Amino acid sequence: MLTNVNKGASPALILLALTFQLTSVFADDTATLSGVITASGPNGPVEGATVFIGNIDQPMPPLKETTTNAAGEWSAEVEFNGQPELTVVVEAAGPEHAPNRHGGSVDFDCYFNCGGGDGEFTIQPEETYTGLDISLEPGGRFSGTVTRSSDGQPLENAMVRILSPDALHALRSPHFRGFSDETGAYESTLAIAPGDYHLTAHPGHGDNYVIQAWQDYSCQLEECPILDTDAIEITAGNVTDDLDFALKDGATVSGTLLPDDIDRVVRLYDGSGLMLGSYFFESWQSNEDQWEFTGLAGGSYYVELSPMLSSEPWLRVLHNGLLCPFSGCDRATGSPLVIPSGASLTLPEITLESGGQIDGELIDADTGQAPVIAGENSLGTYDIVSDDGTVVGGGSILVDDGDVLLWPSAALPDGEYYVRTYSTFFGDGIGYRRLTGDSSTGYLPGYVDAMYPDVACAGVKCDLSAAETVSVTDGEITTITIELSTGSSITGSIVDDATDEPIPNAIVRVLSANNETLATVYTDEDGEFLVGGFPDGEYYLRTSMSSSPGLGDTGPQLPYFDHLYGSTSPCSEQLCNAVDGTAINLTGDDAGPFELRVDQGPVISGRITAQPSGLQLSNGQVEVYDSNGAFVGSYRVNPTTGKYQTTALPPGDYTLVPIVSPAYTSVSAGGGSGTVSATSTSTSPGSMDAPLSSDGFVVSIDTEDVSADLPVIDMGIDRIFDSQFEADD
Structure with missing residues (x-):
């Protein structure tokens, strides 16, 4: 404890006293940690290993870093800087030994950088902790050069980063990376476990060169199509060399x-x-x-x-x-x-130009008070719609002190707009949770979506002729109140017909009689769902086993046929006709549970690939049409796996059209880059032929899955380098 200082003392004396007292307080604010680093098996101690002591709450920079002596021993003093205790991890690695953690394991990318995983323990000041031993397995390193593509000159201070086999994780610590010297040569410092890995080379800070993935695949800033690139092999006790990069001008x-x-x-x-x-x-x-x-x-x-x-x-x-x-x-x-x-x-x-905004609140039409709220503060988003039904804006719906508020929208140009509570971005309504059972999101149980001022909507479908527009004026916020009424909810489940097992994270669509999607919802871990509320009327239910509920969600990729409630036959997405099922007549009471039983079946899956590199695109969708030209569905590329997948399809020929953006076109007879043919990678009877049209590719499927990669080209690159991308005859 600091003692009192006489008010009449000189400033110099006061400073001296405070310095002495502070020094006394923190003089013993350390703990001593020690252990031995050994090689697995009979190989004995590891000399020169790096030992990393990290605070799990703030892993970088490390609390302490040290090296082992000839006996593999290490010791370090850790400072607390006024903290009563610290929770730490101890890790080690050597030039010939892969990293490991005392008392536990850790994800590939976490070594020497973060506190996740096992092996955490708490230390206190003035204590000594011994026996923090670690056994290391043999590992390997990598080396090469980084040069400038234009003239072969060496690039100094470039960094070569190593990524996990699935390309989802990069080792974050600089100890496991390579940094080029003035000759362009680099070599990683500490070893990693044997295996196949991916590499990327990054220019030094401030240098304008293109990041490159091994081998010779150019990246767009930090976005690299790593899964498509070649892997390098790290072997125990060796340095994998000649991993050379030539970076292009950016x-x-x-x-x-x-x-x-x-x-x-x-x-x-x-x-x-x-x-x-x-x-x-x-x-x-x-x-x-x-x-x-x-x-x-x-x-x-x-x-x-x-x-x-x-x-x-x-x-x-x-x-x-x-x-x-x-x-x-x-x-x-x-x-x-x-x-x-x-x-x-x-x-x-x-x-940037200024615009007008909309905000307001939601109230119960009967009570004039805030509606009943379940769950957390965020209730999703609302839509702002133009007079042709196009969504042109939106904002958040939040709970504040028991009130349900329309948070100020993004700015809009002057004009007249409609406002509804349903969110097309996520594909969900105000009266239920999009992810059934997800307690992290809120909702207004049983309430019907509405359009300003009080028009009840069947999910996304609202009668614009009965609604009123909201005037938006530059520089002003127009405040509105939307009145909500209660309606009927629908419950049910999705079950695998062959196994009787529930299917979690599958999508259910609520449809109108003319096949319009009114609302979507996911099943929970038990395969069950709740969706609503809805005004009185007839509704239909259909599964959606491999499609997206909205722009903000990729959706599941499940290899099943779809099923209409009440129908005796499986179907595929938009080929399902709602009226072939049984209508659910809502009259104010909740309905269900309704069981939807689905069968597995063959699917078409693959990637959208950019030409001429053949690398996959992580954005985009594939439209599918049957042999009669009927639209089957649109299937988003999963940004994690880089693949699209259709719903299960009956045998036949289908036209697949890759859709990316206005910047891309299919590599096809009419696409400006010649005809590119492809084949199925499946062992099934399916095949992929030359394009049926300038935009699509014909894929045949029988009773087994078919893989079909769909080539597209960036038309900007095509215009610049057209002669390089002519297809072979």
């Missing part, structure tokens, strides 16, 4: 964004709509208004310019002048920017 796009007295952001997307990076301006940085992205591989791009927060009164806009008035808008819209490899493009100065 392309640059830049510009100026005003006004400089507001918080704003510039986001860059590739031609498929995948976000590559962001450039933030804060209002206190009033002298900064220029932005720049370097290290681009070249091709088509989209740039979004917007306020920092979507609830601010400034219009979000794309580089081509198209509005992007809410967070769910499709950035890959309209004409892209086209930038050749190594070139620079400066956009004209852009000033």
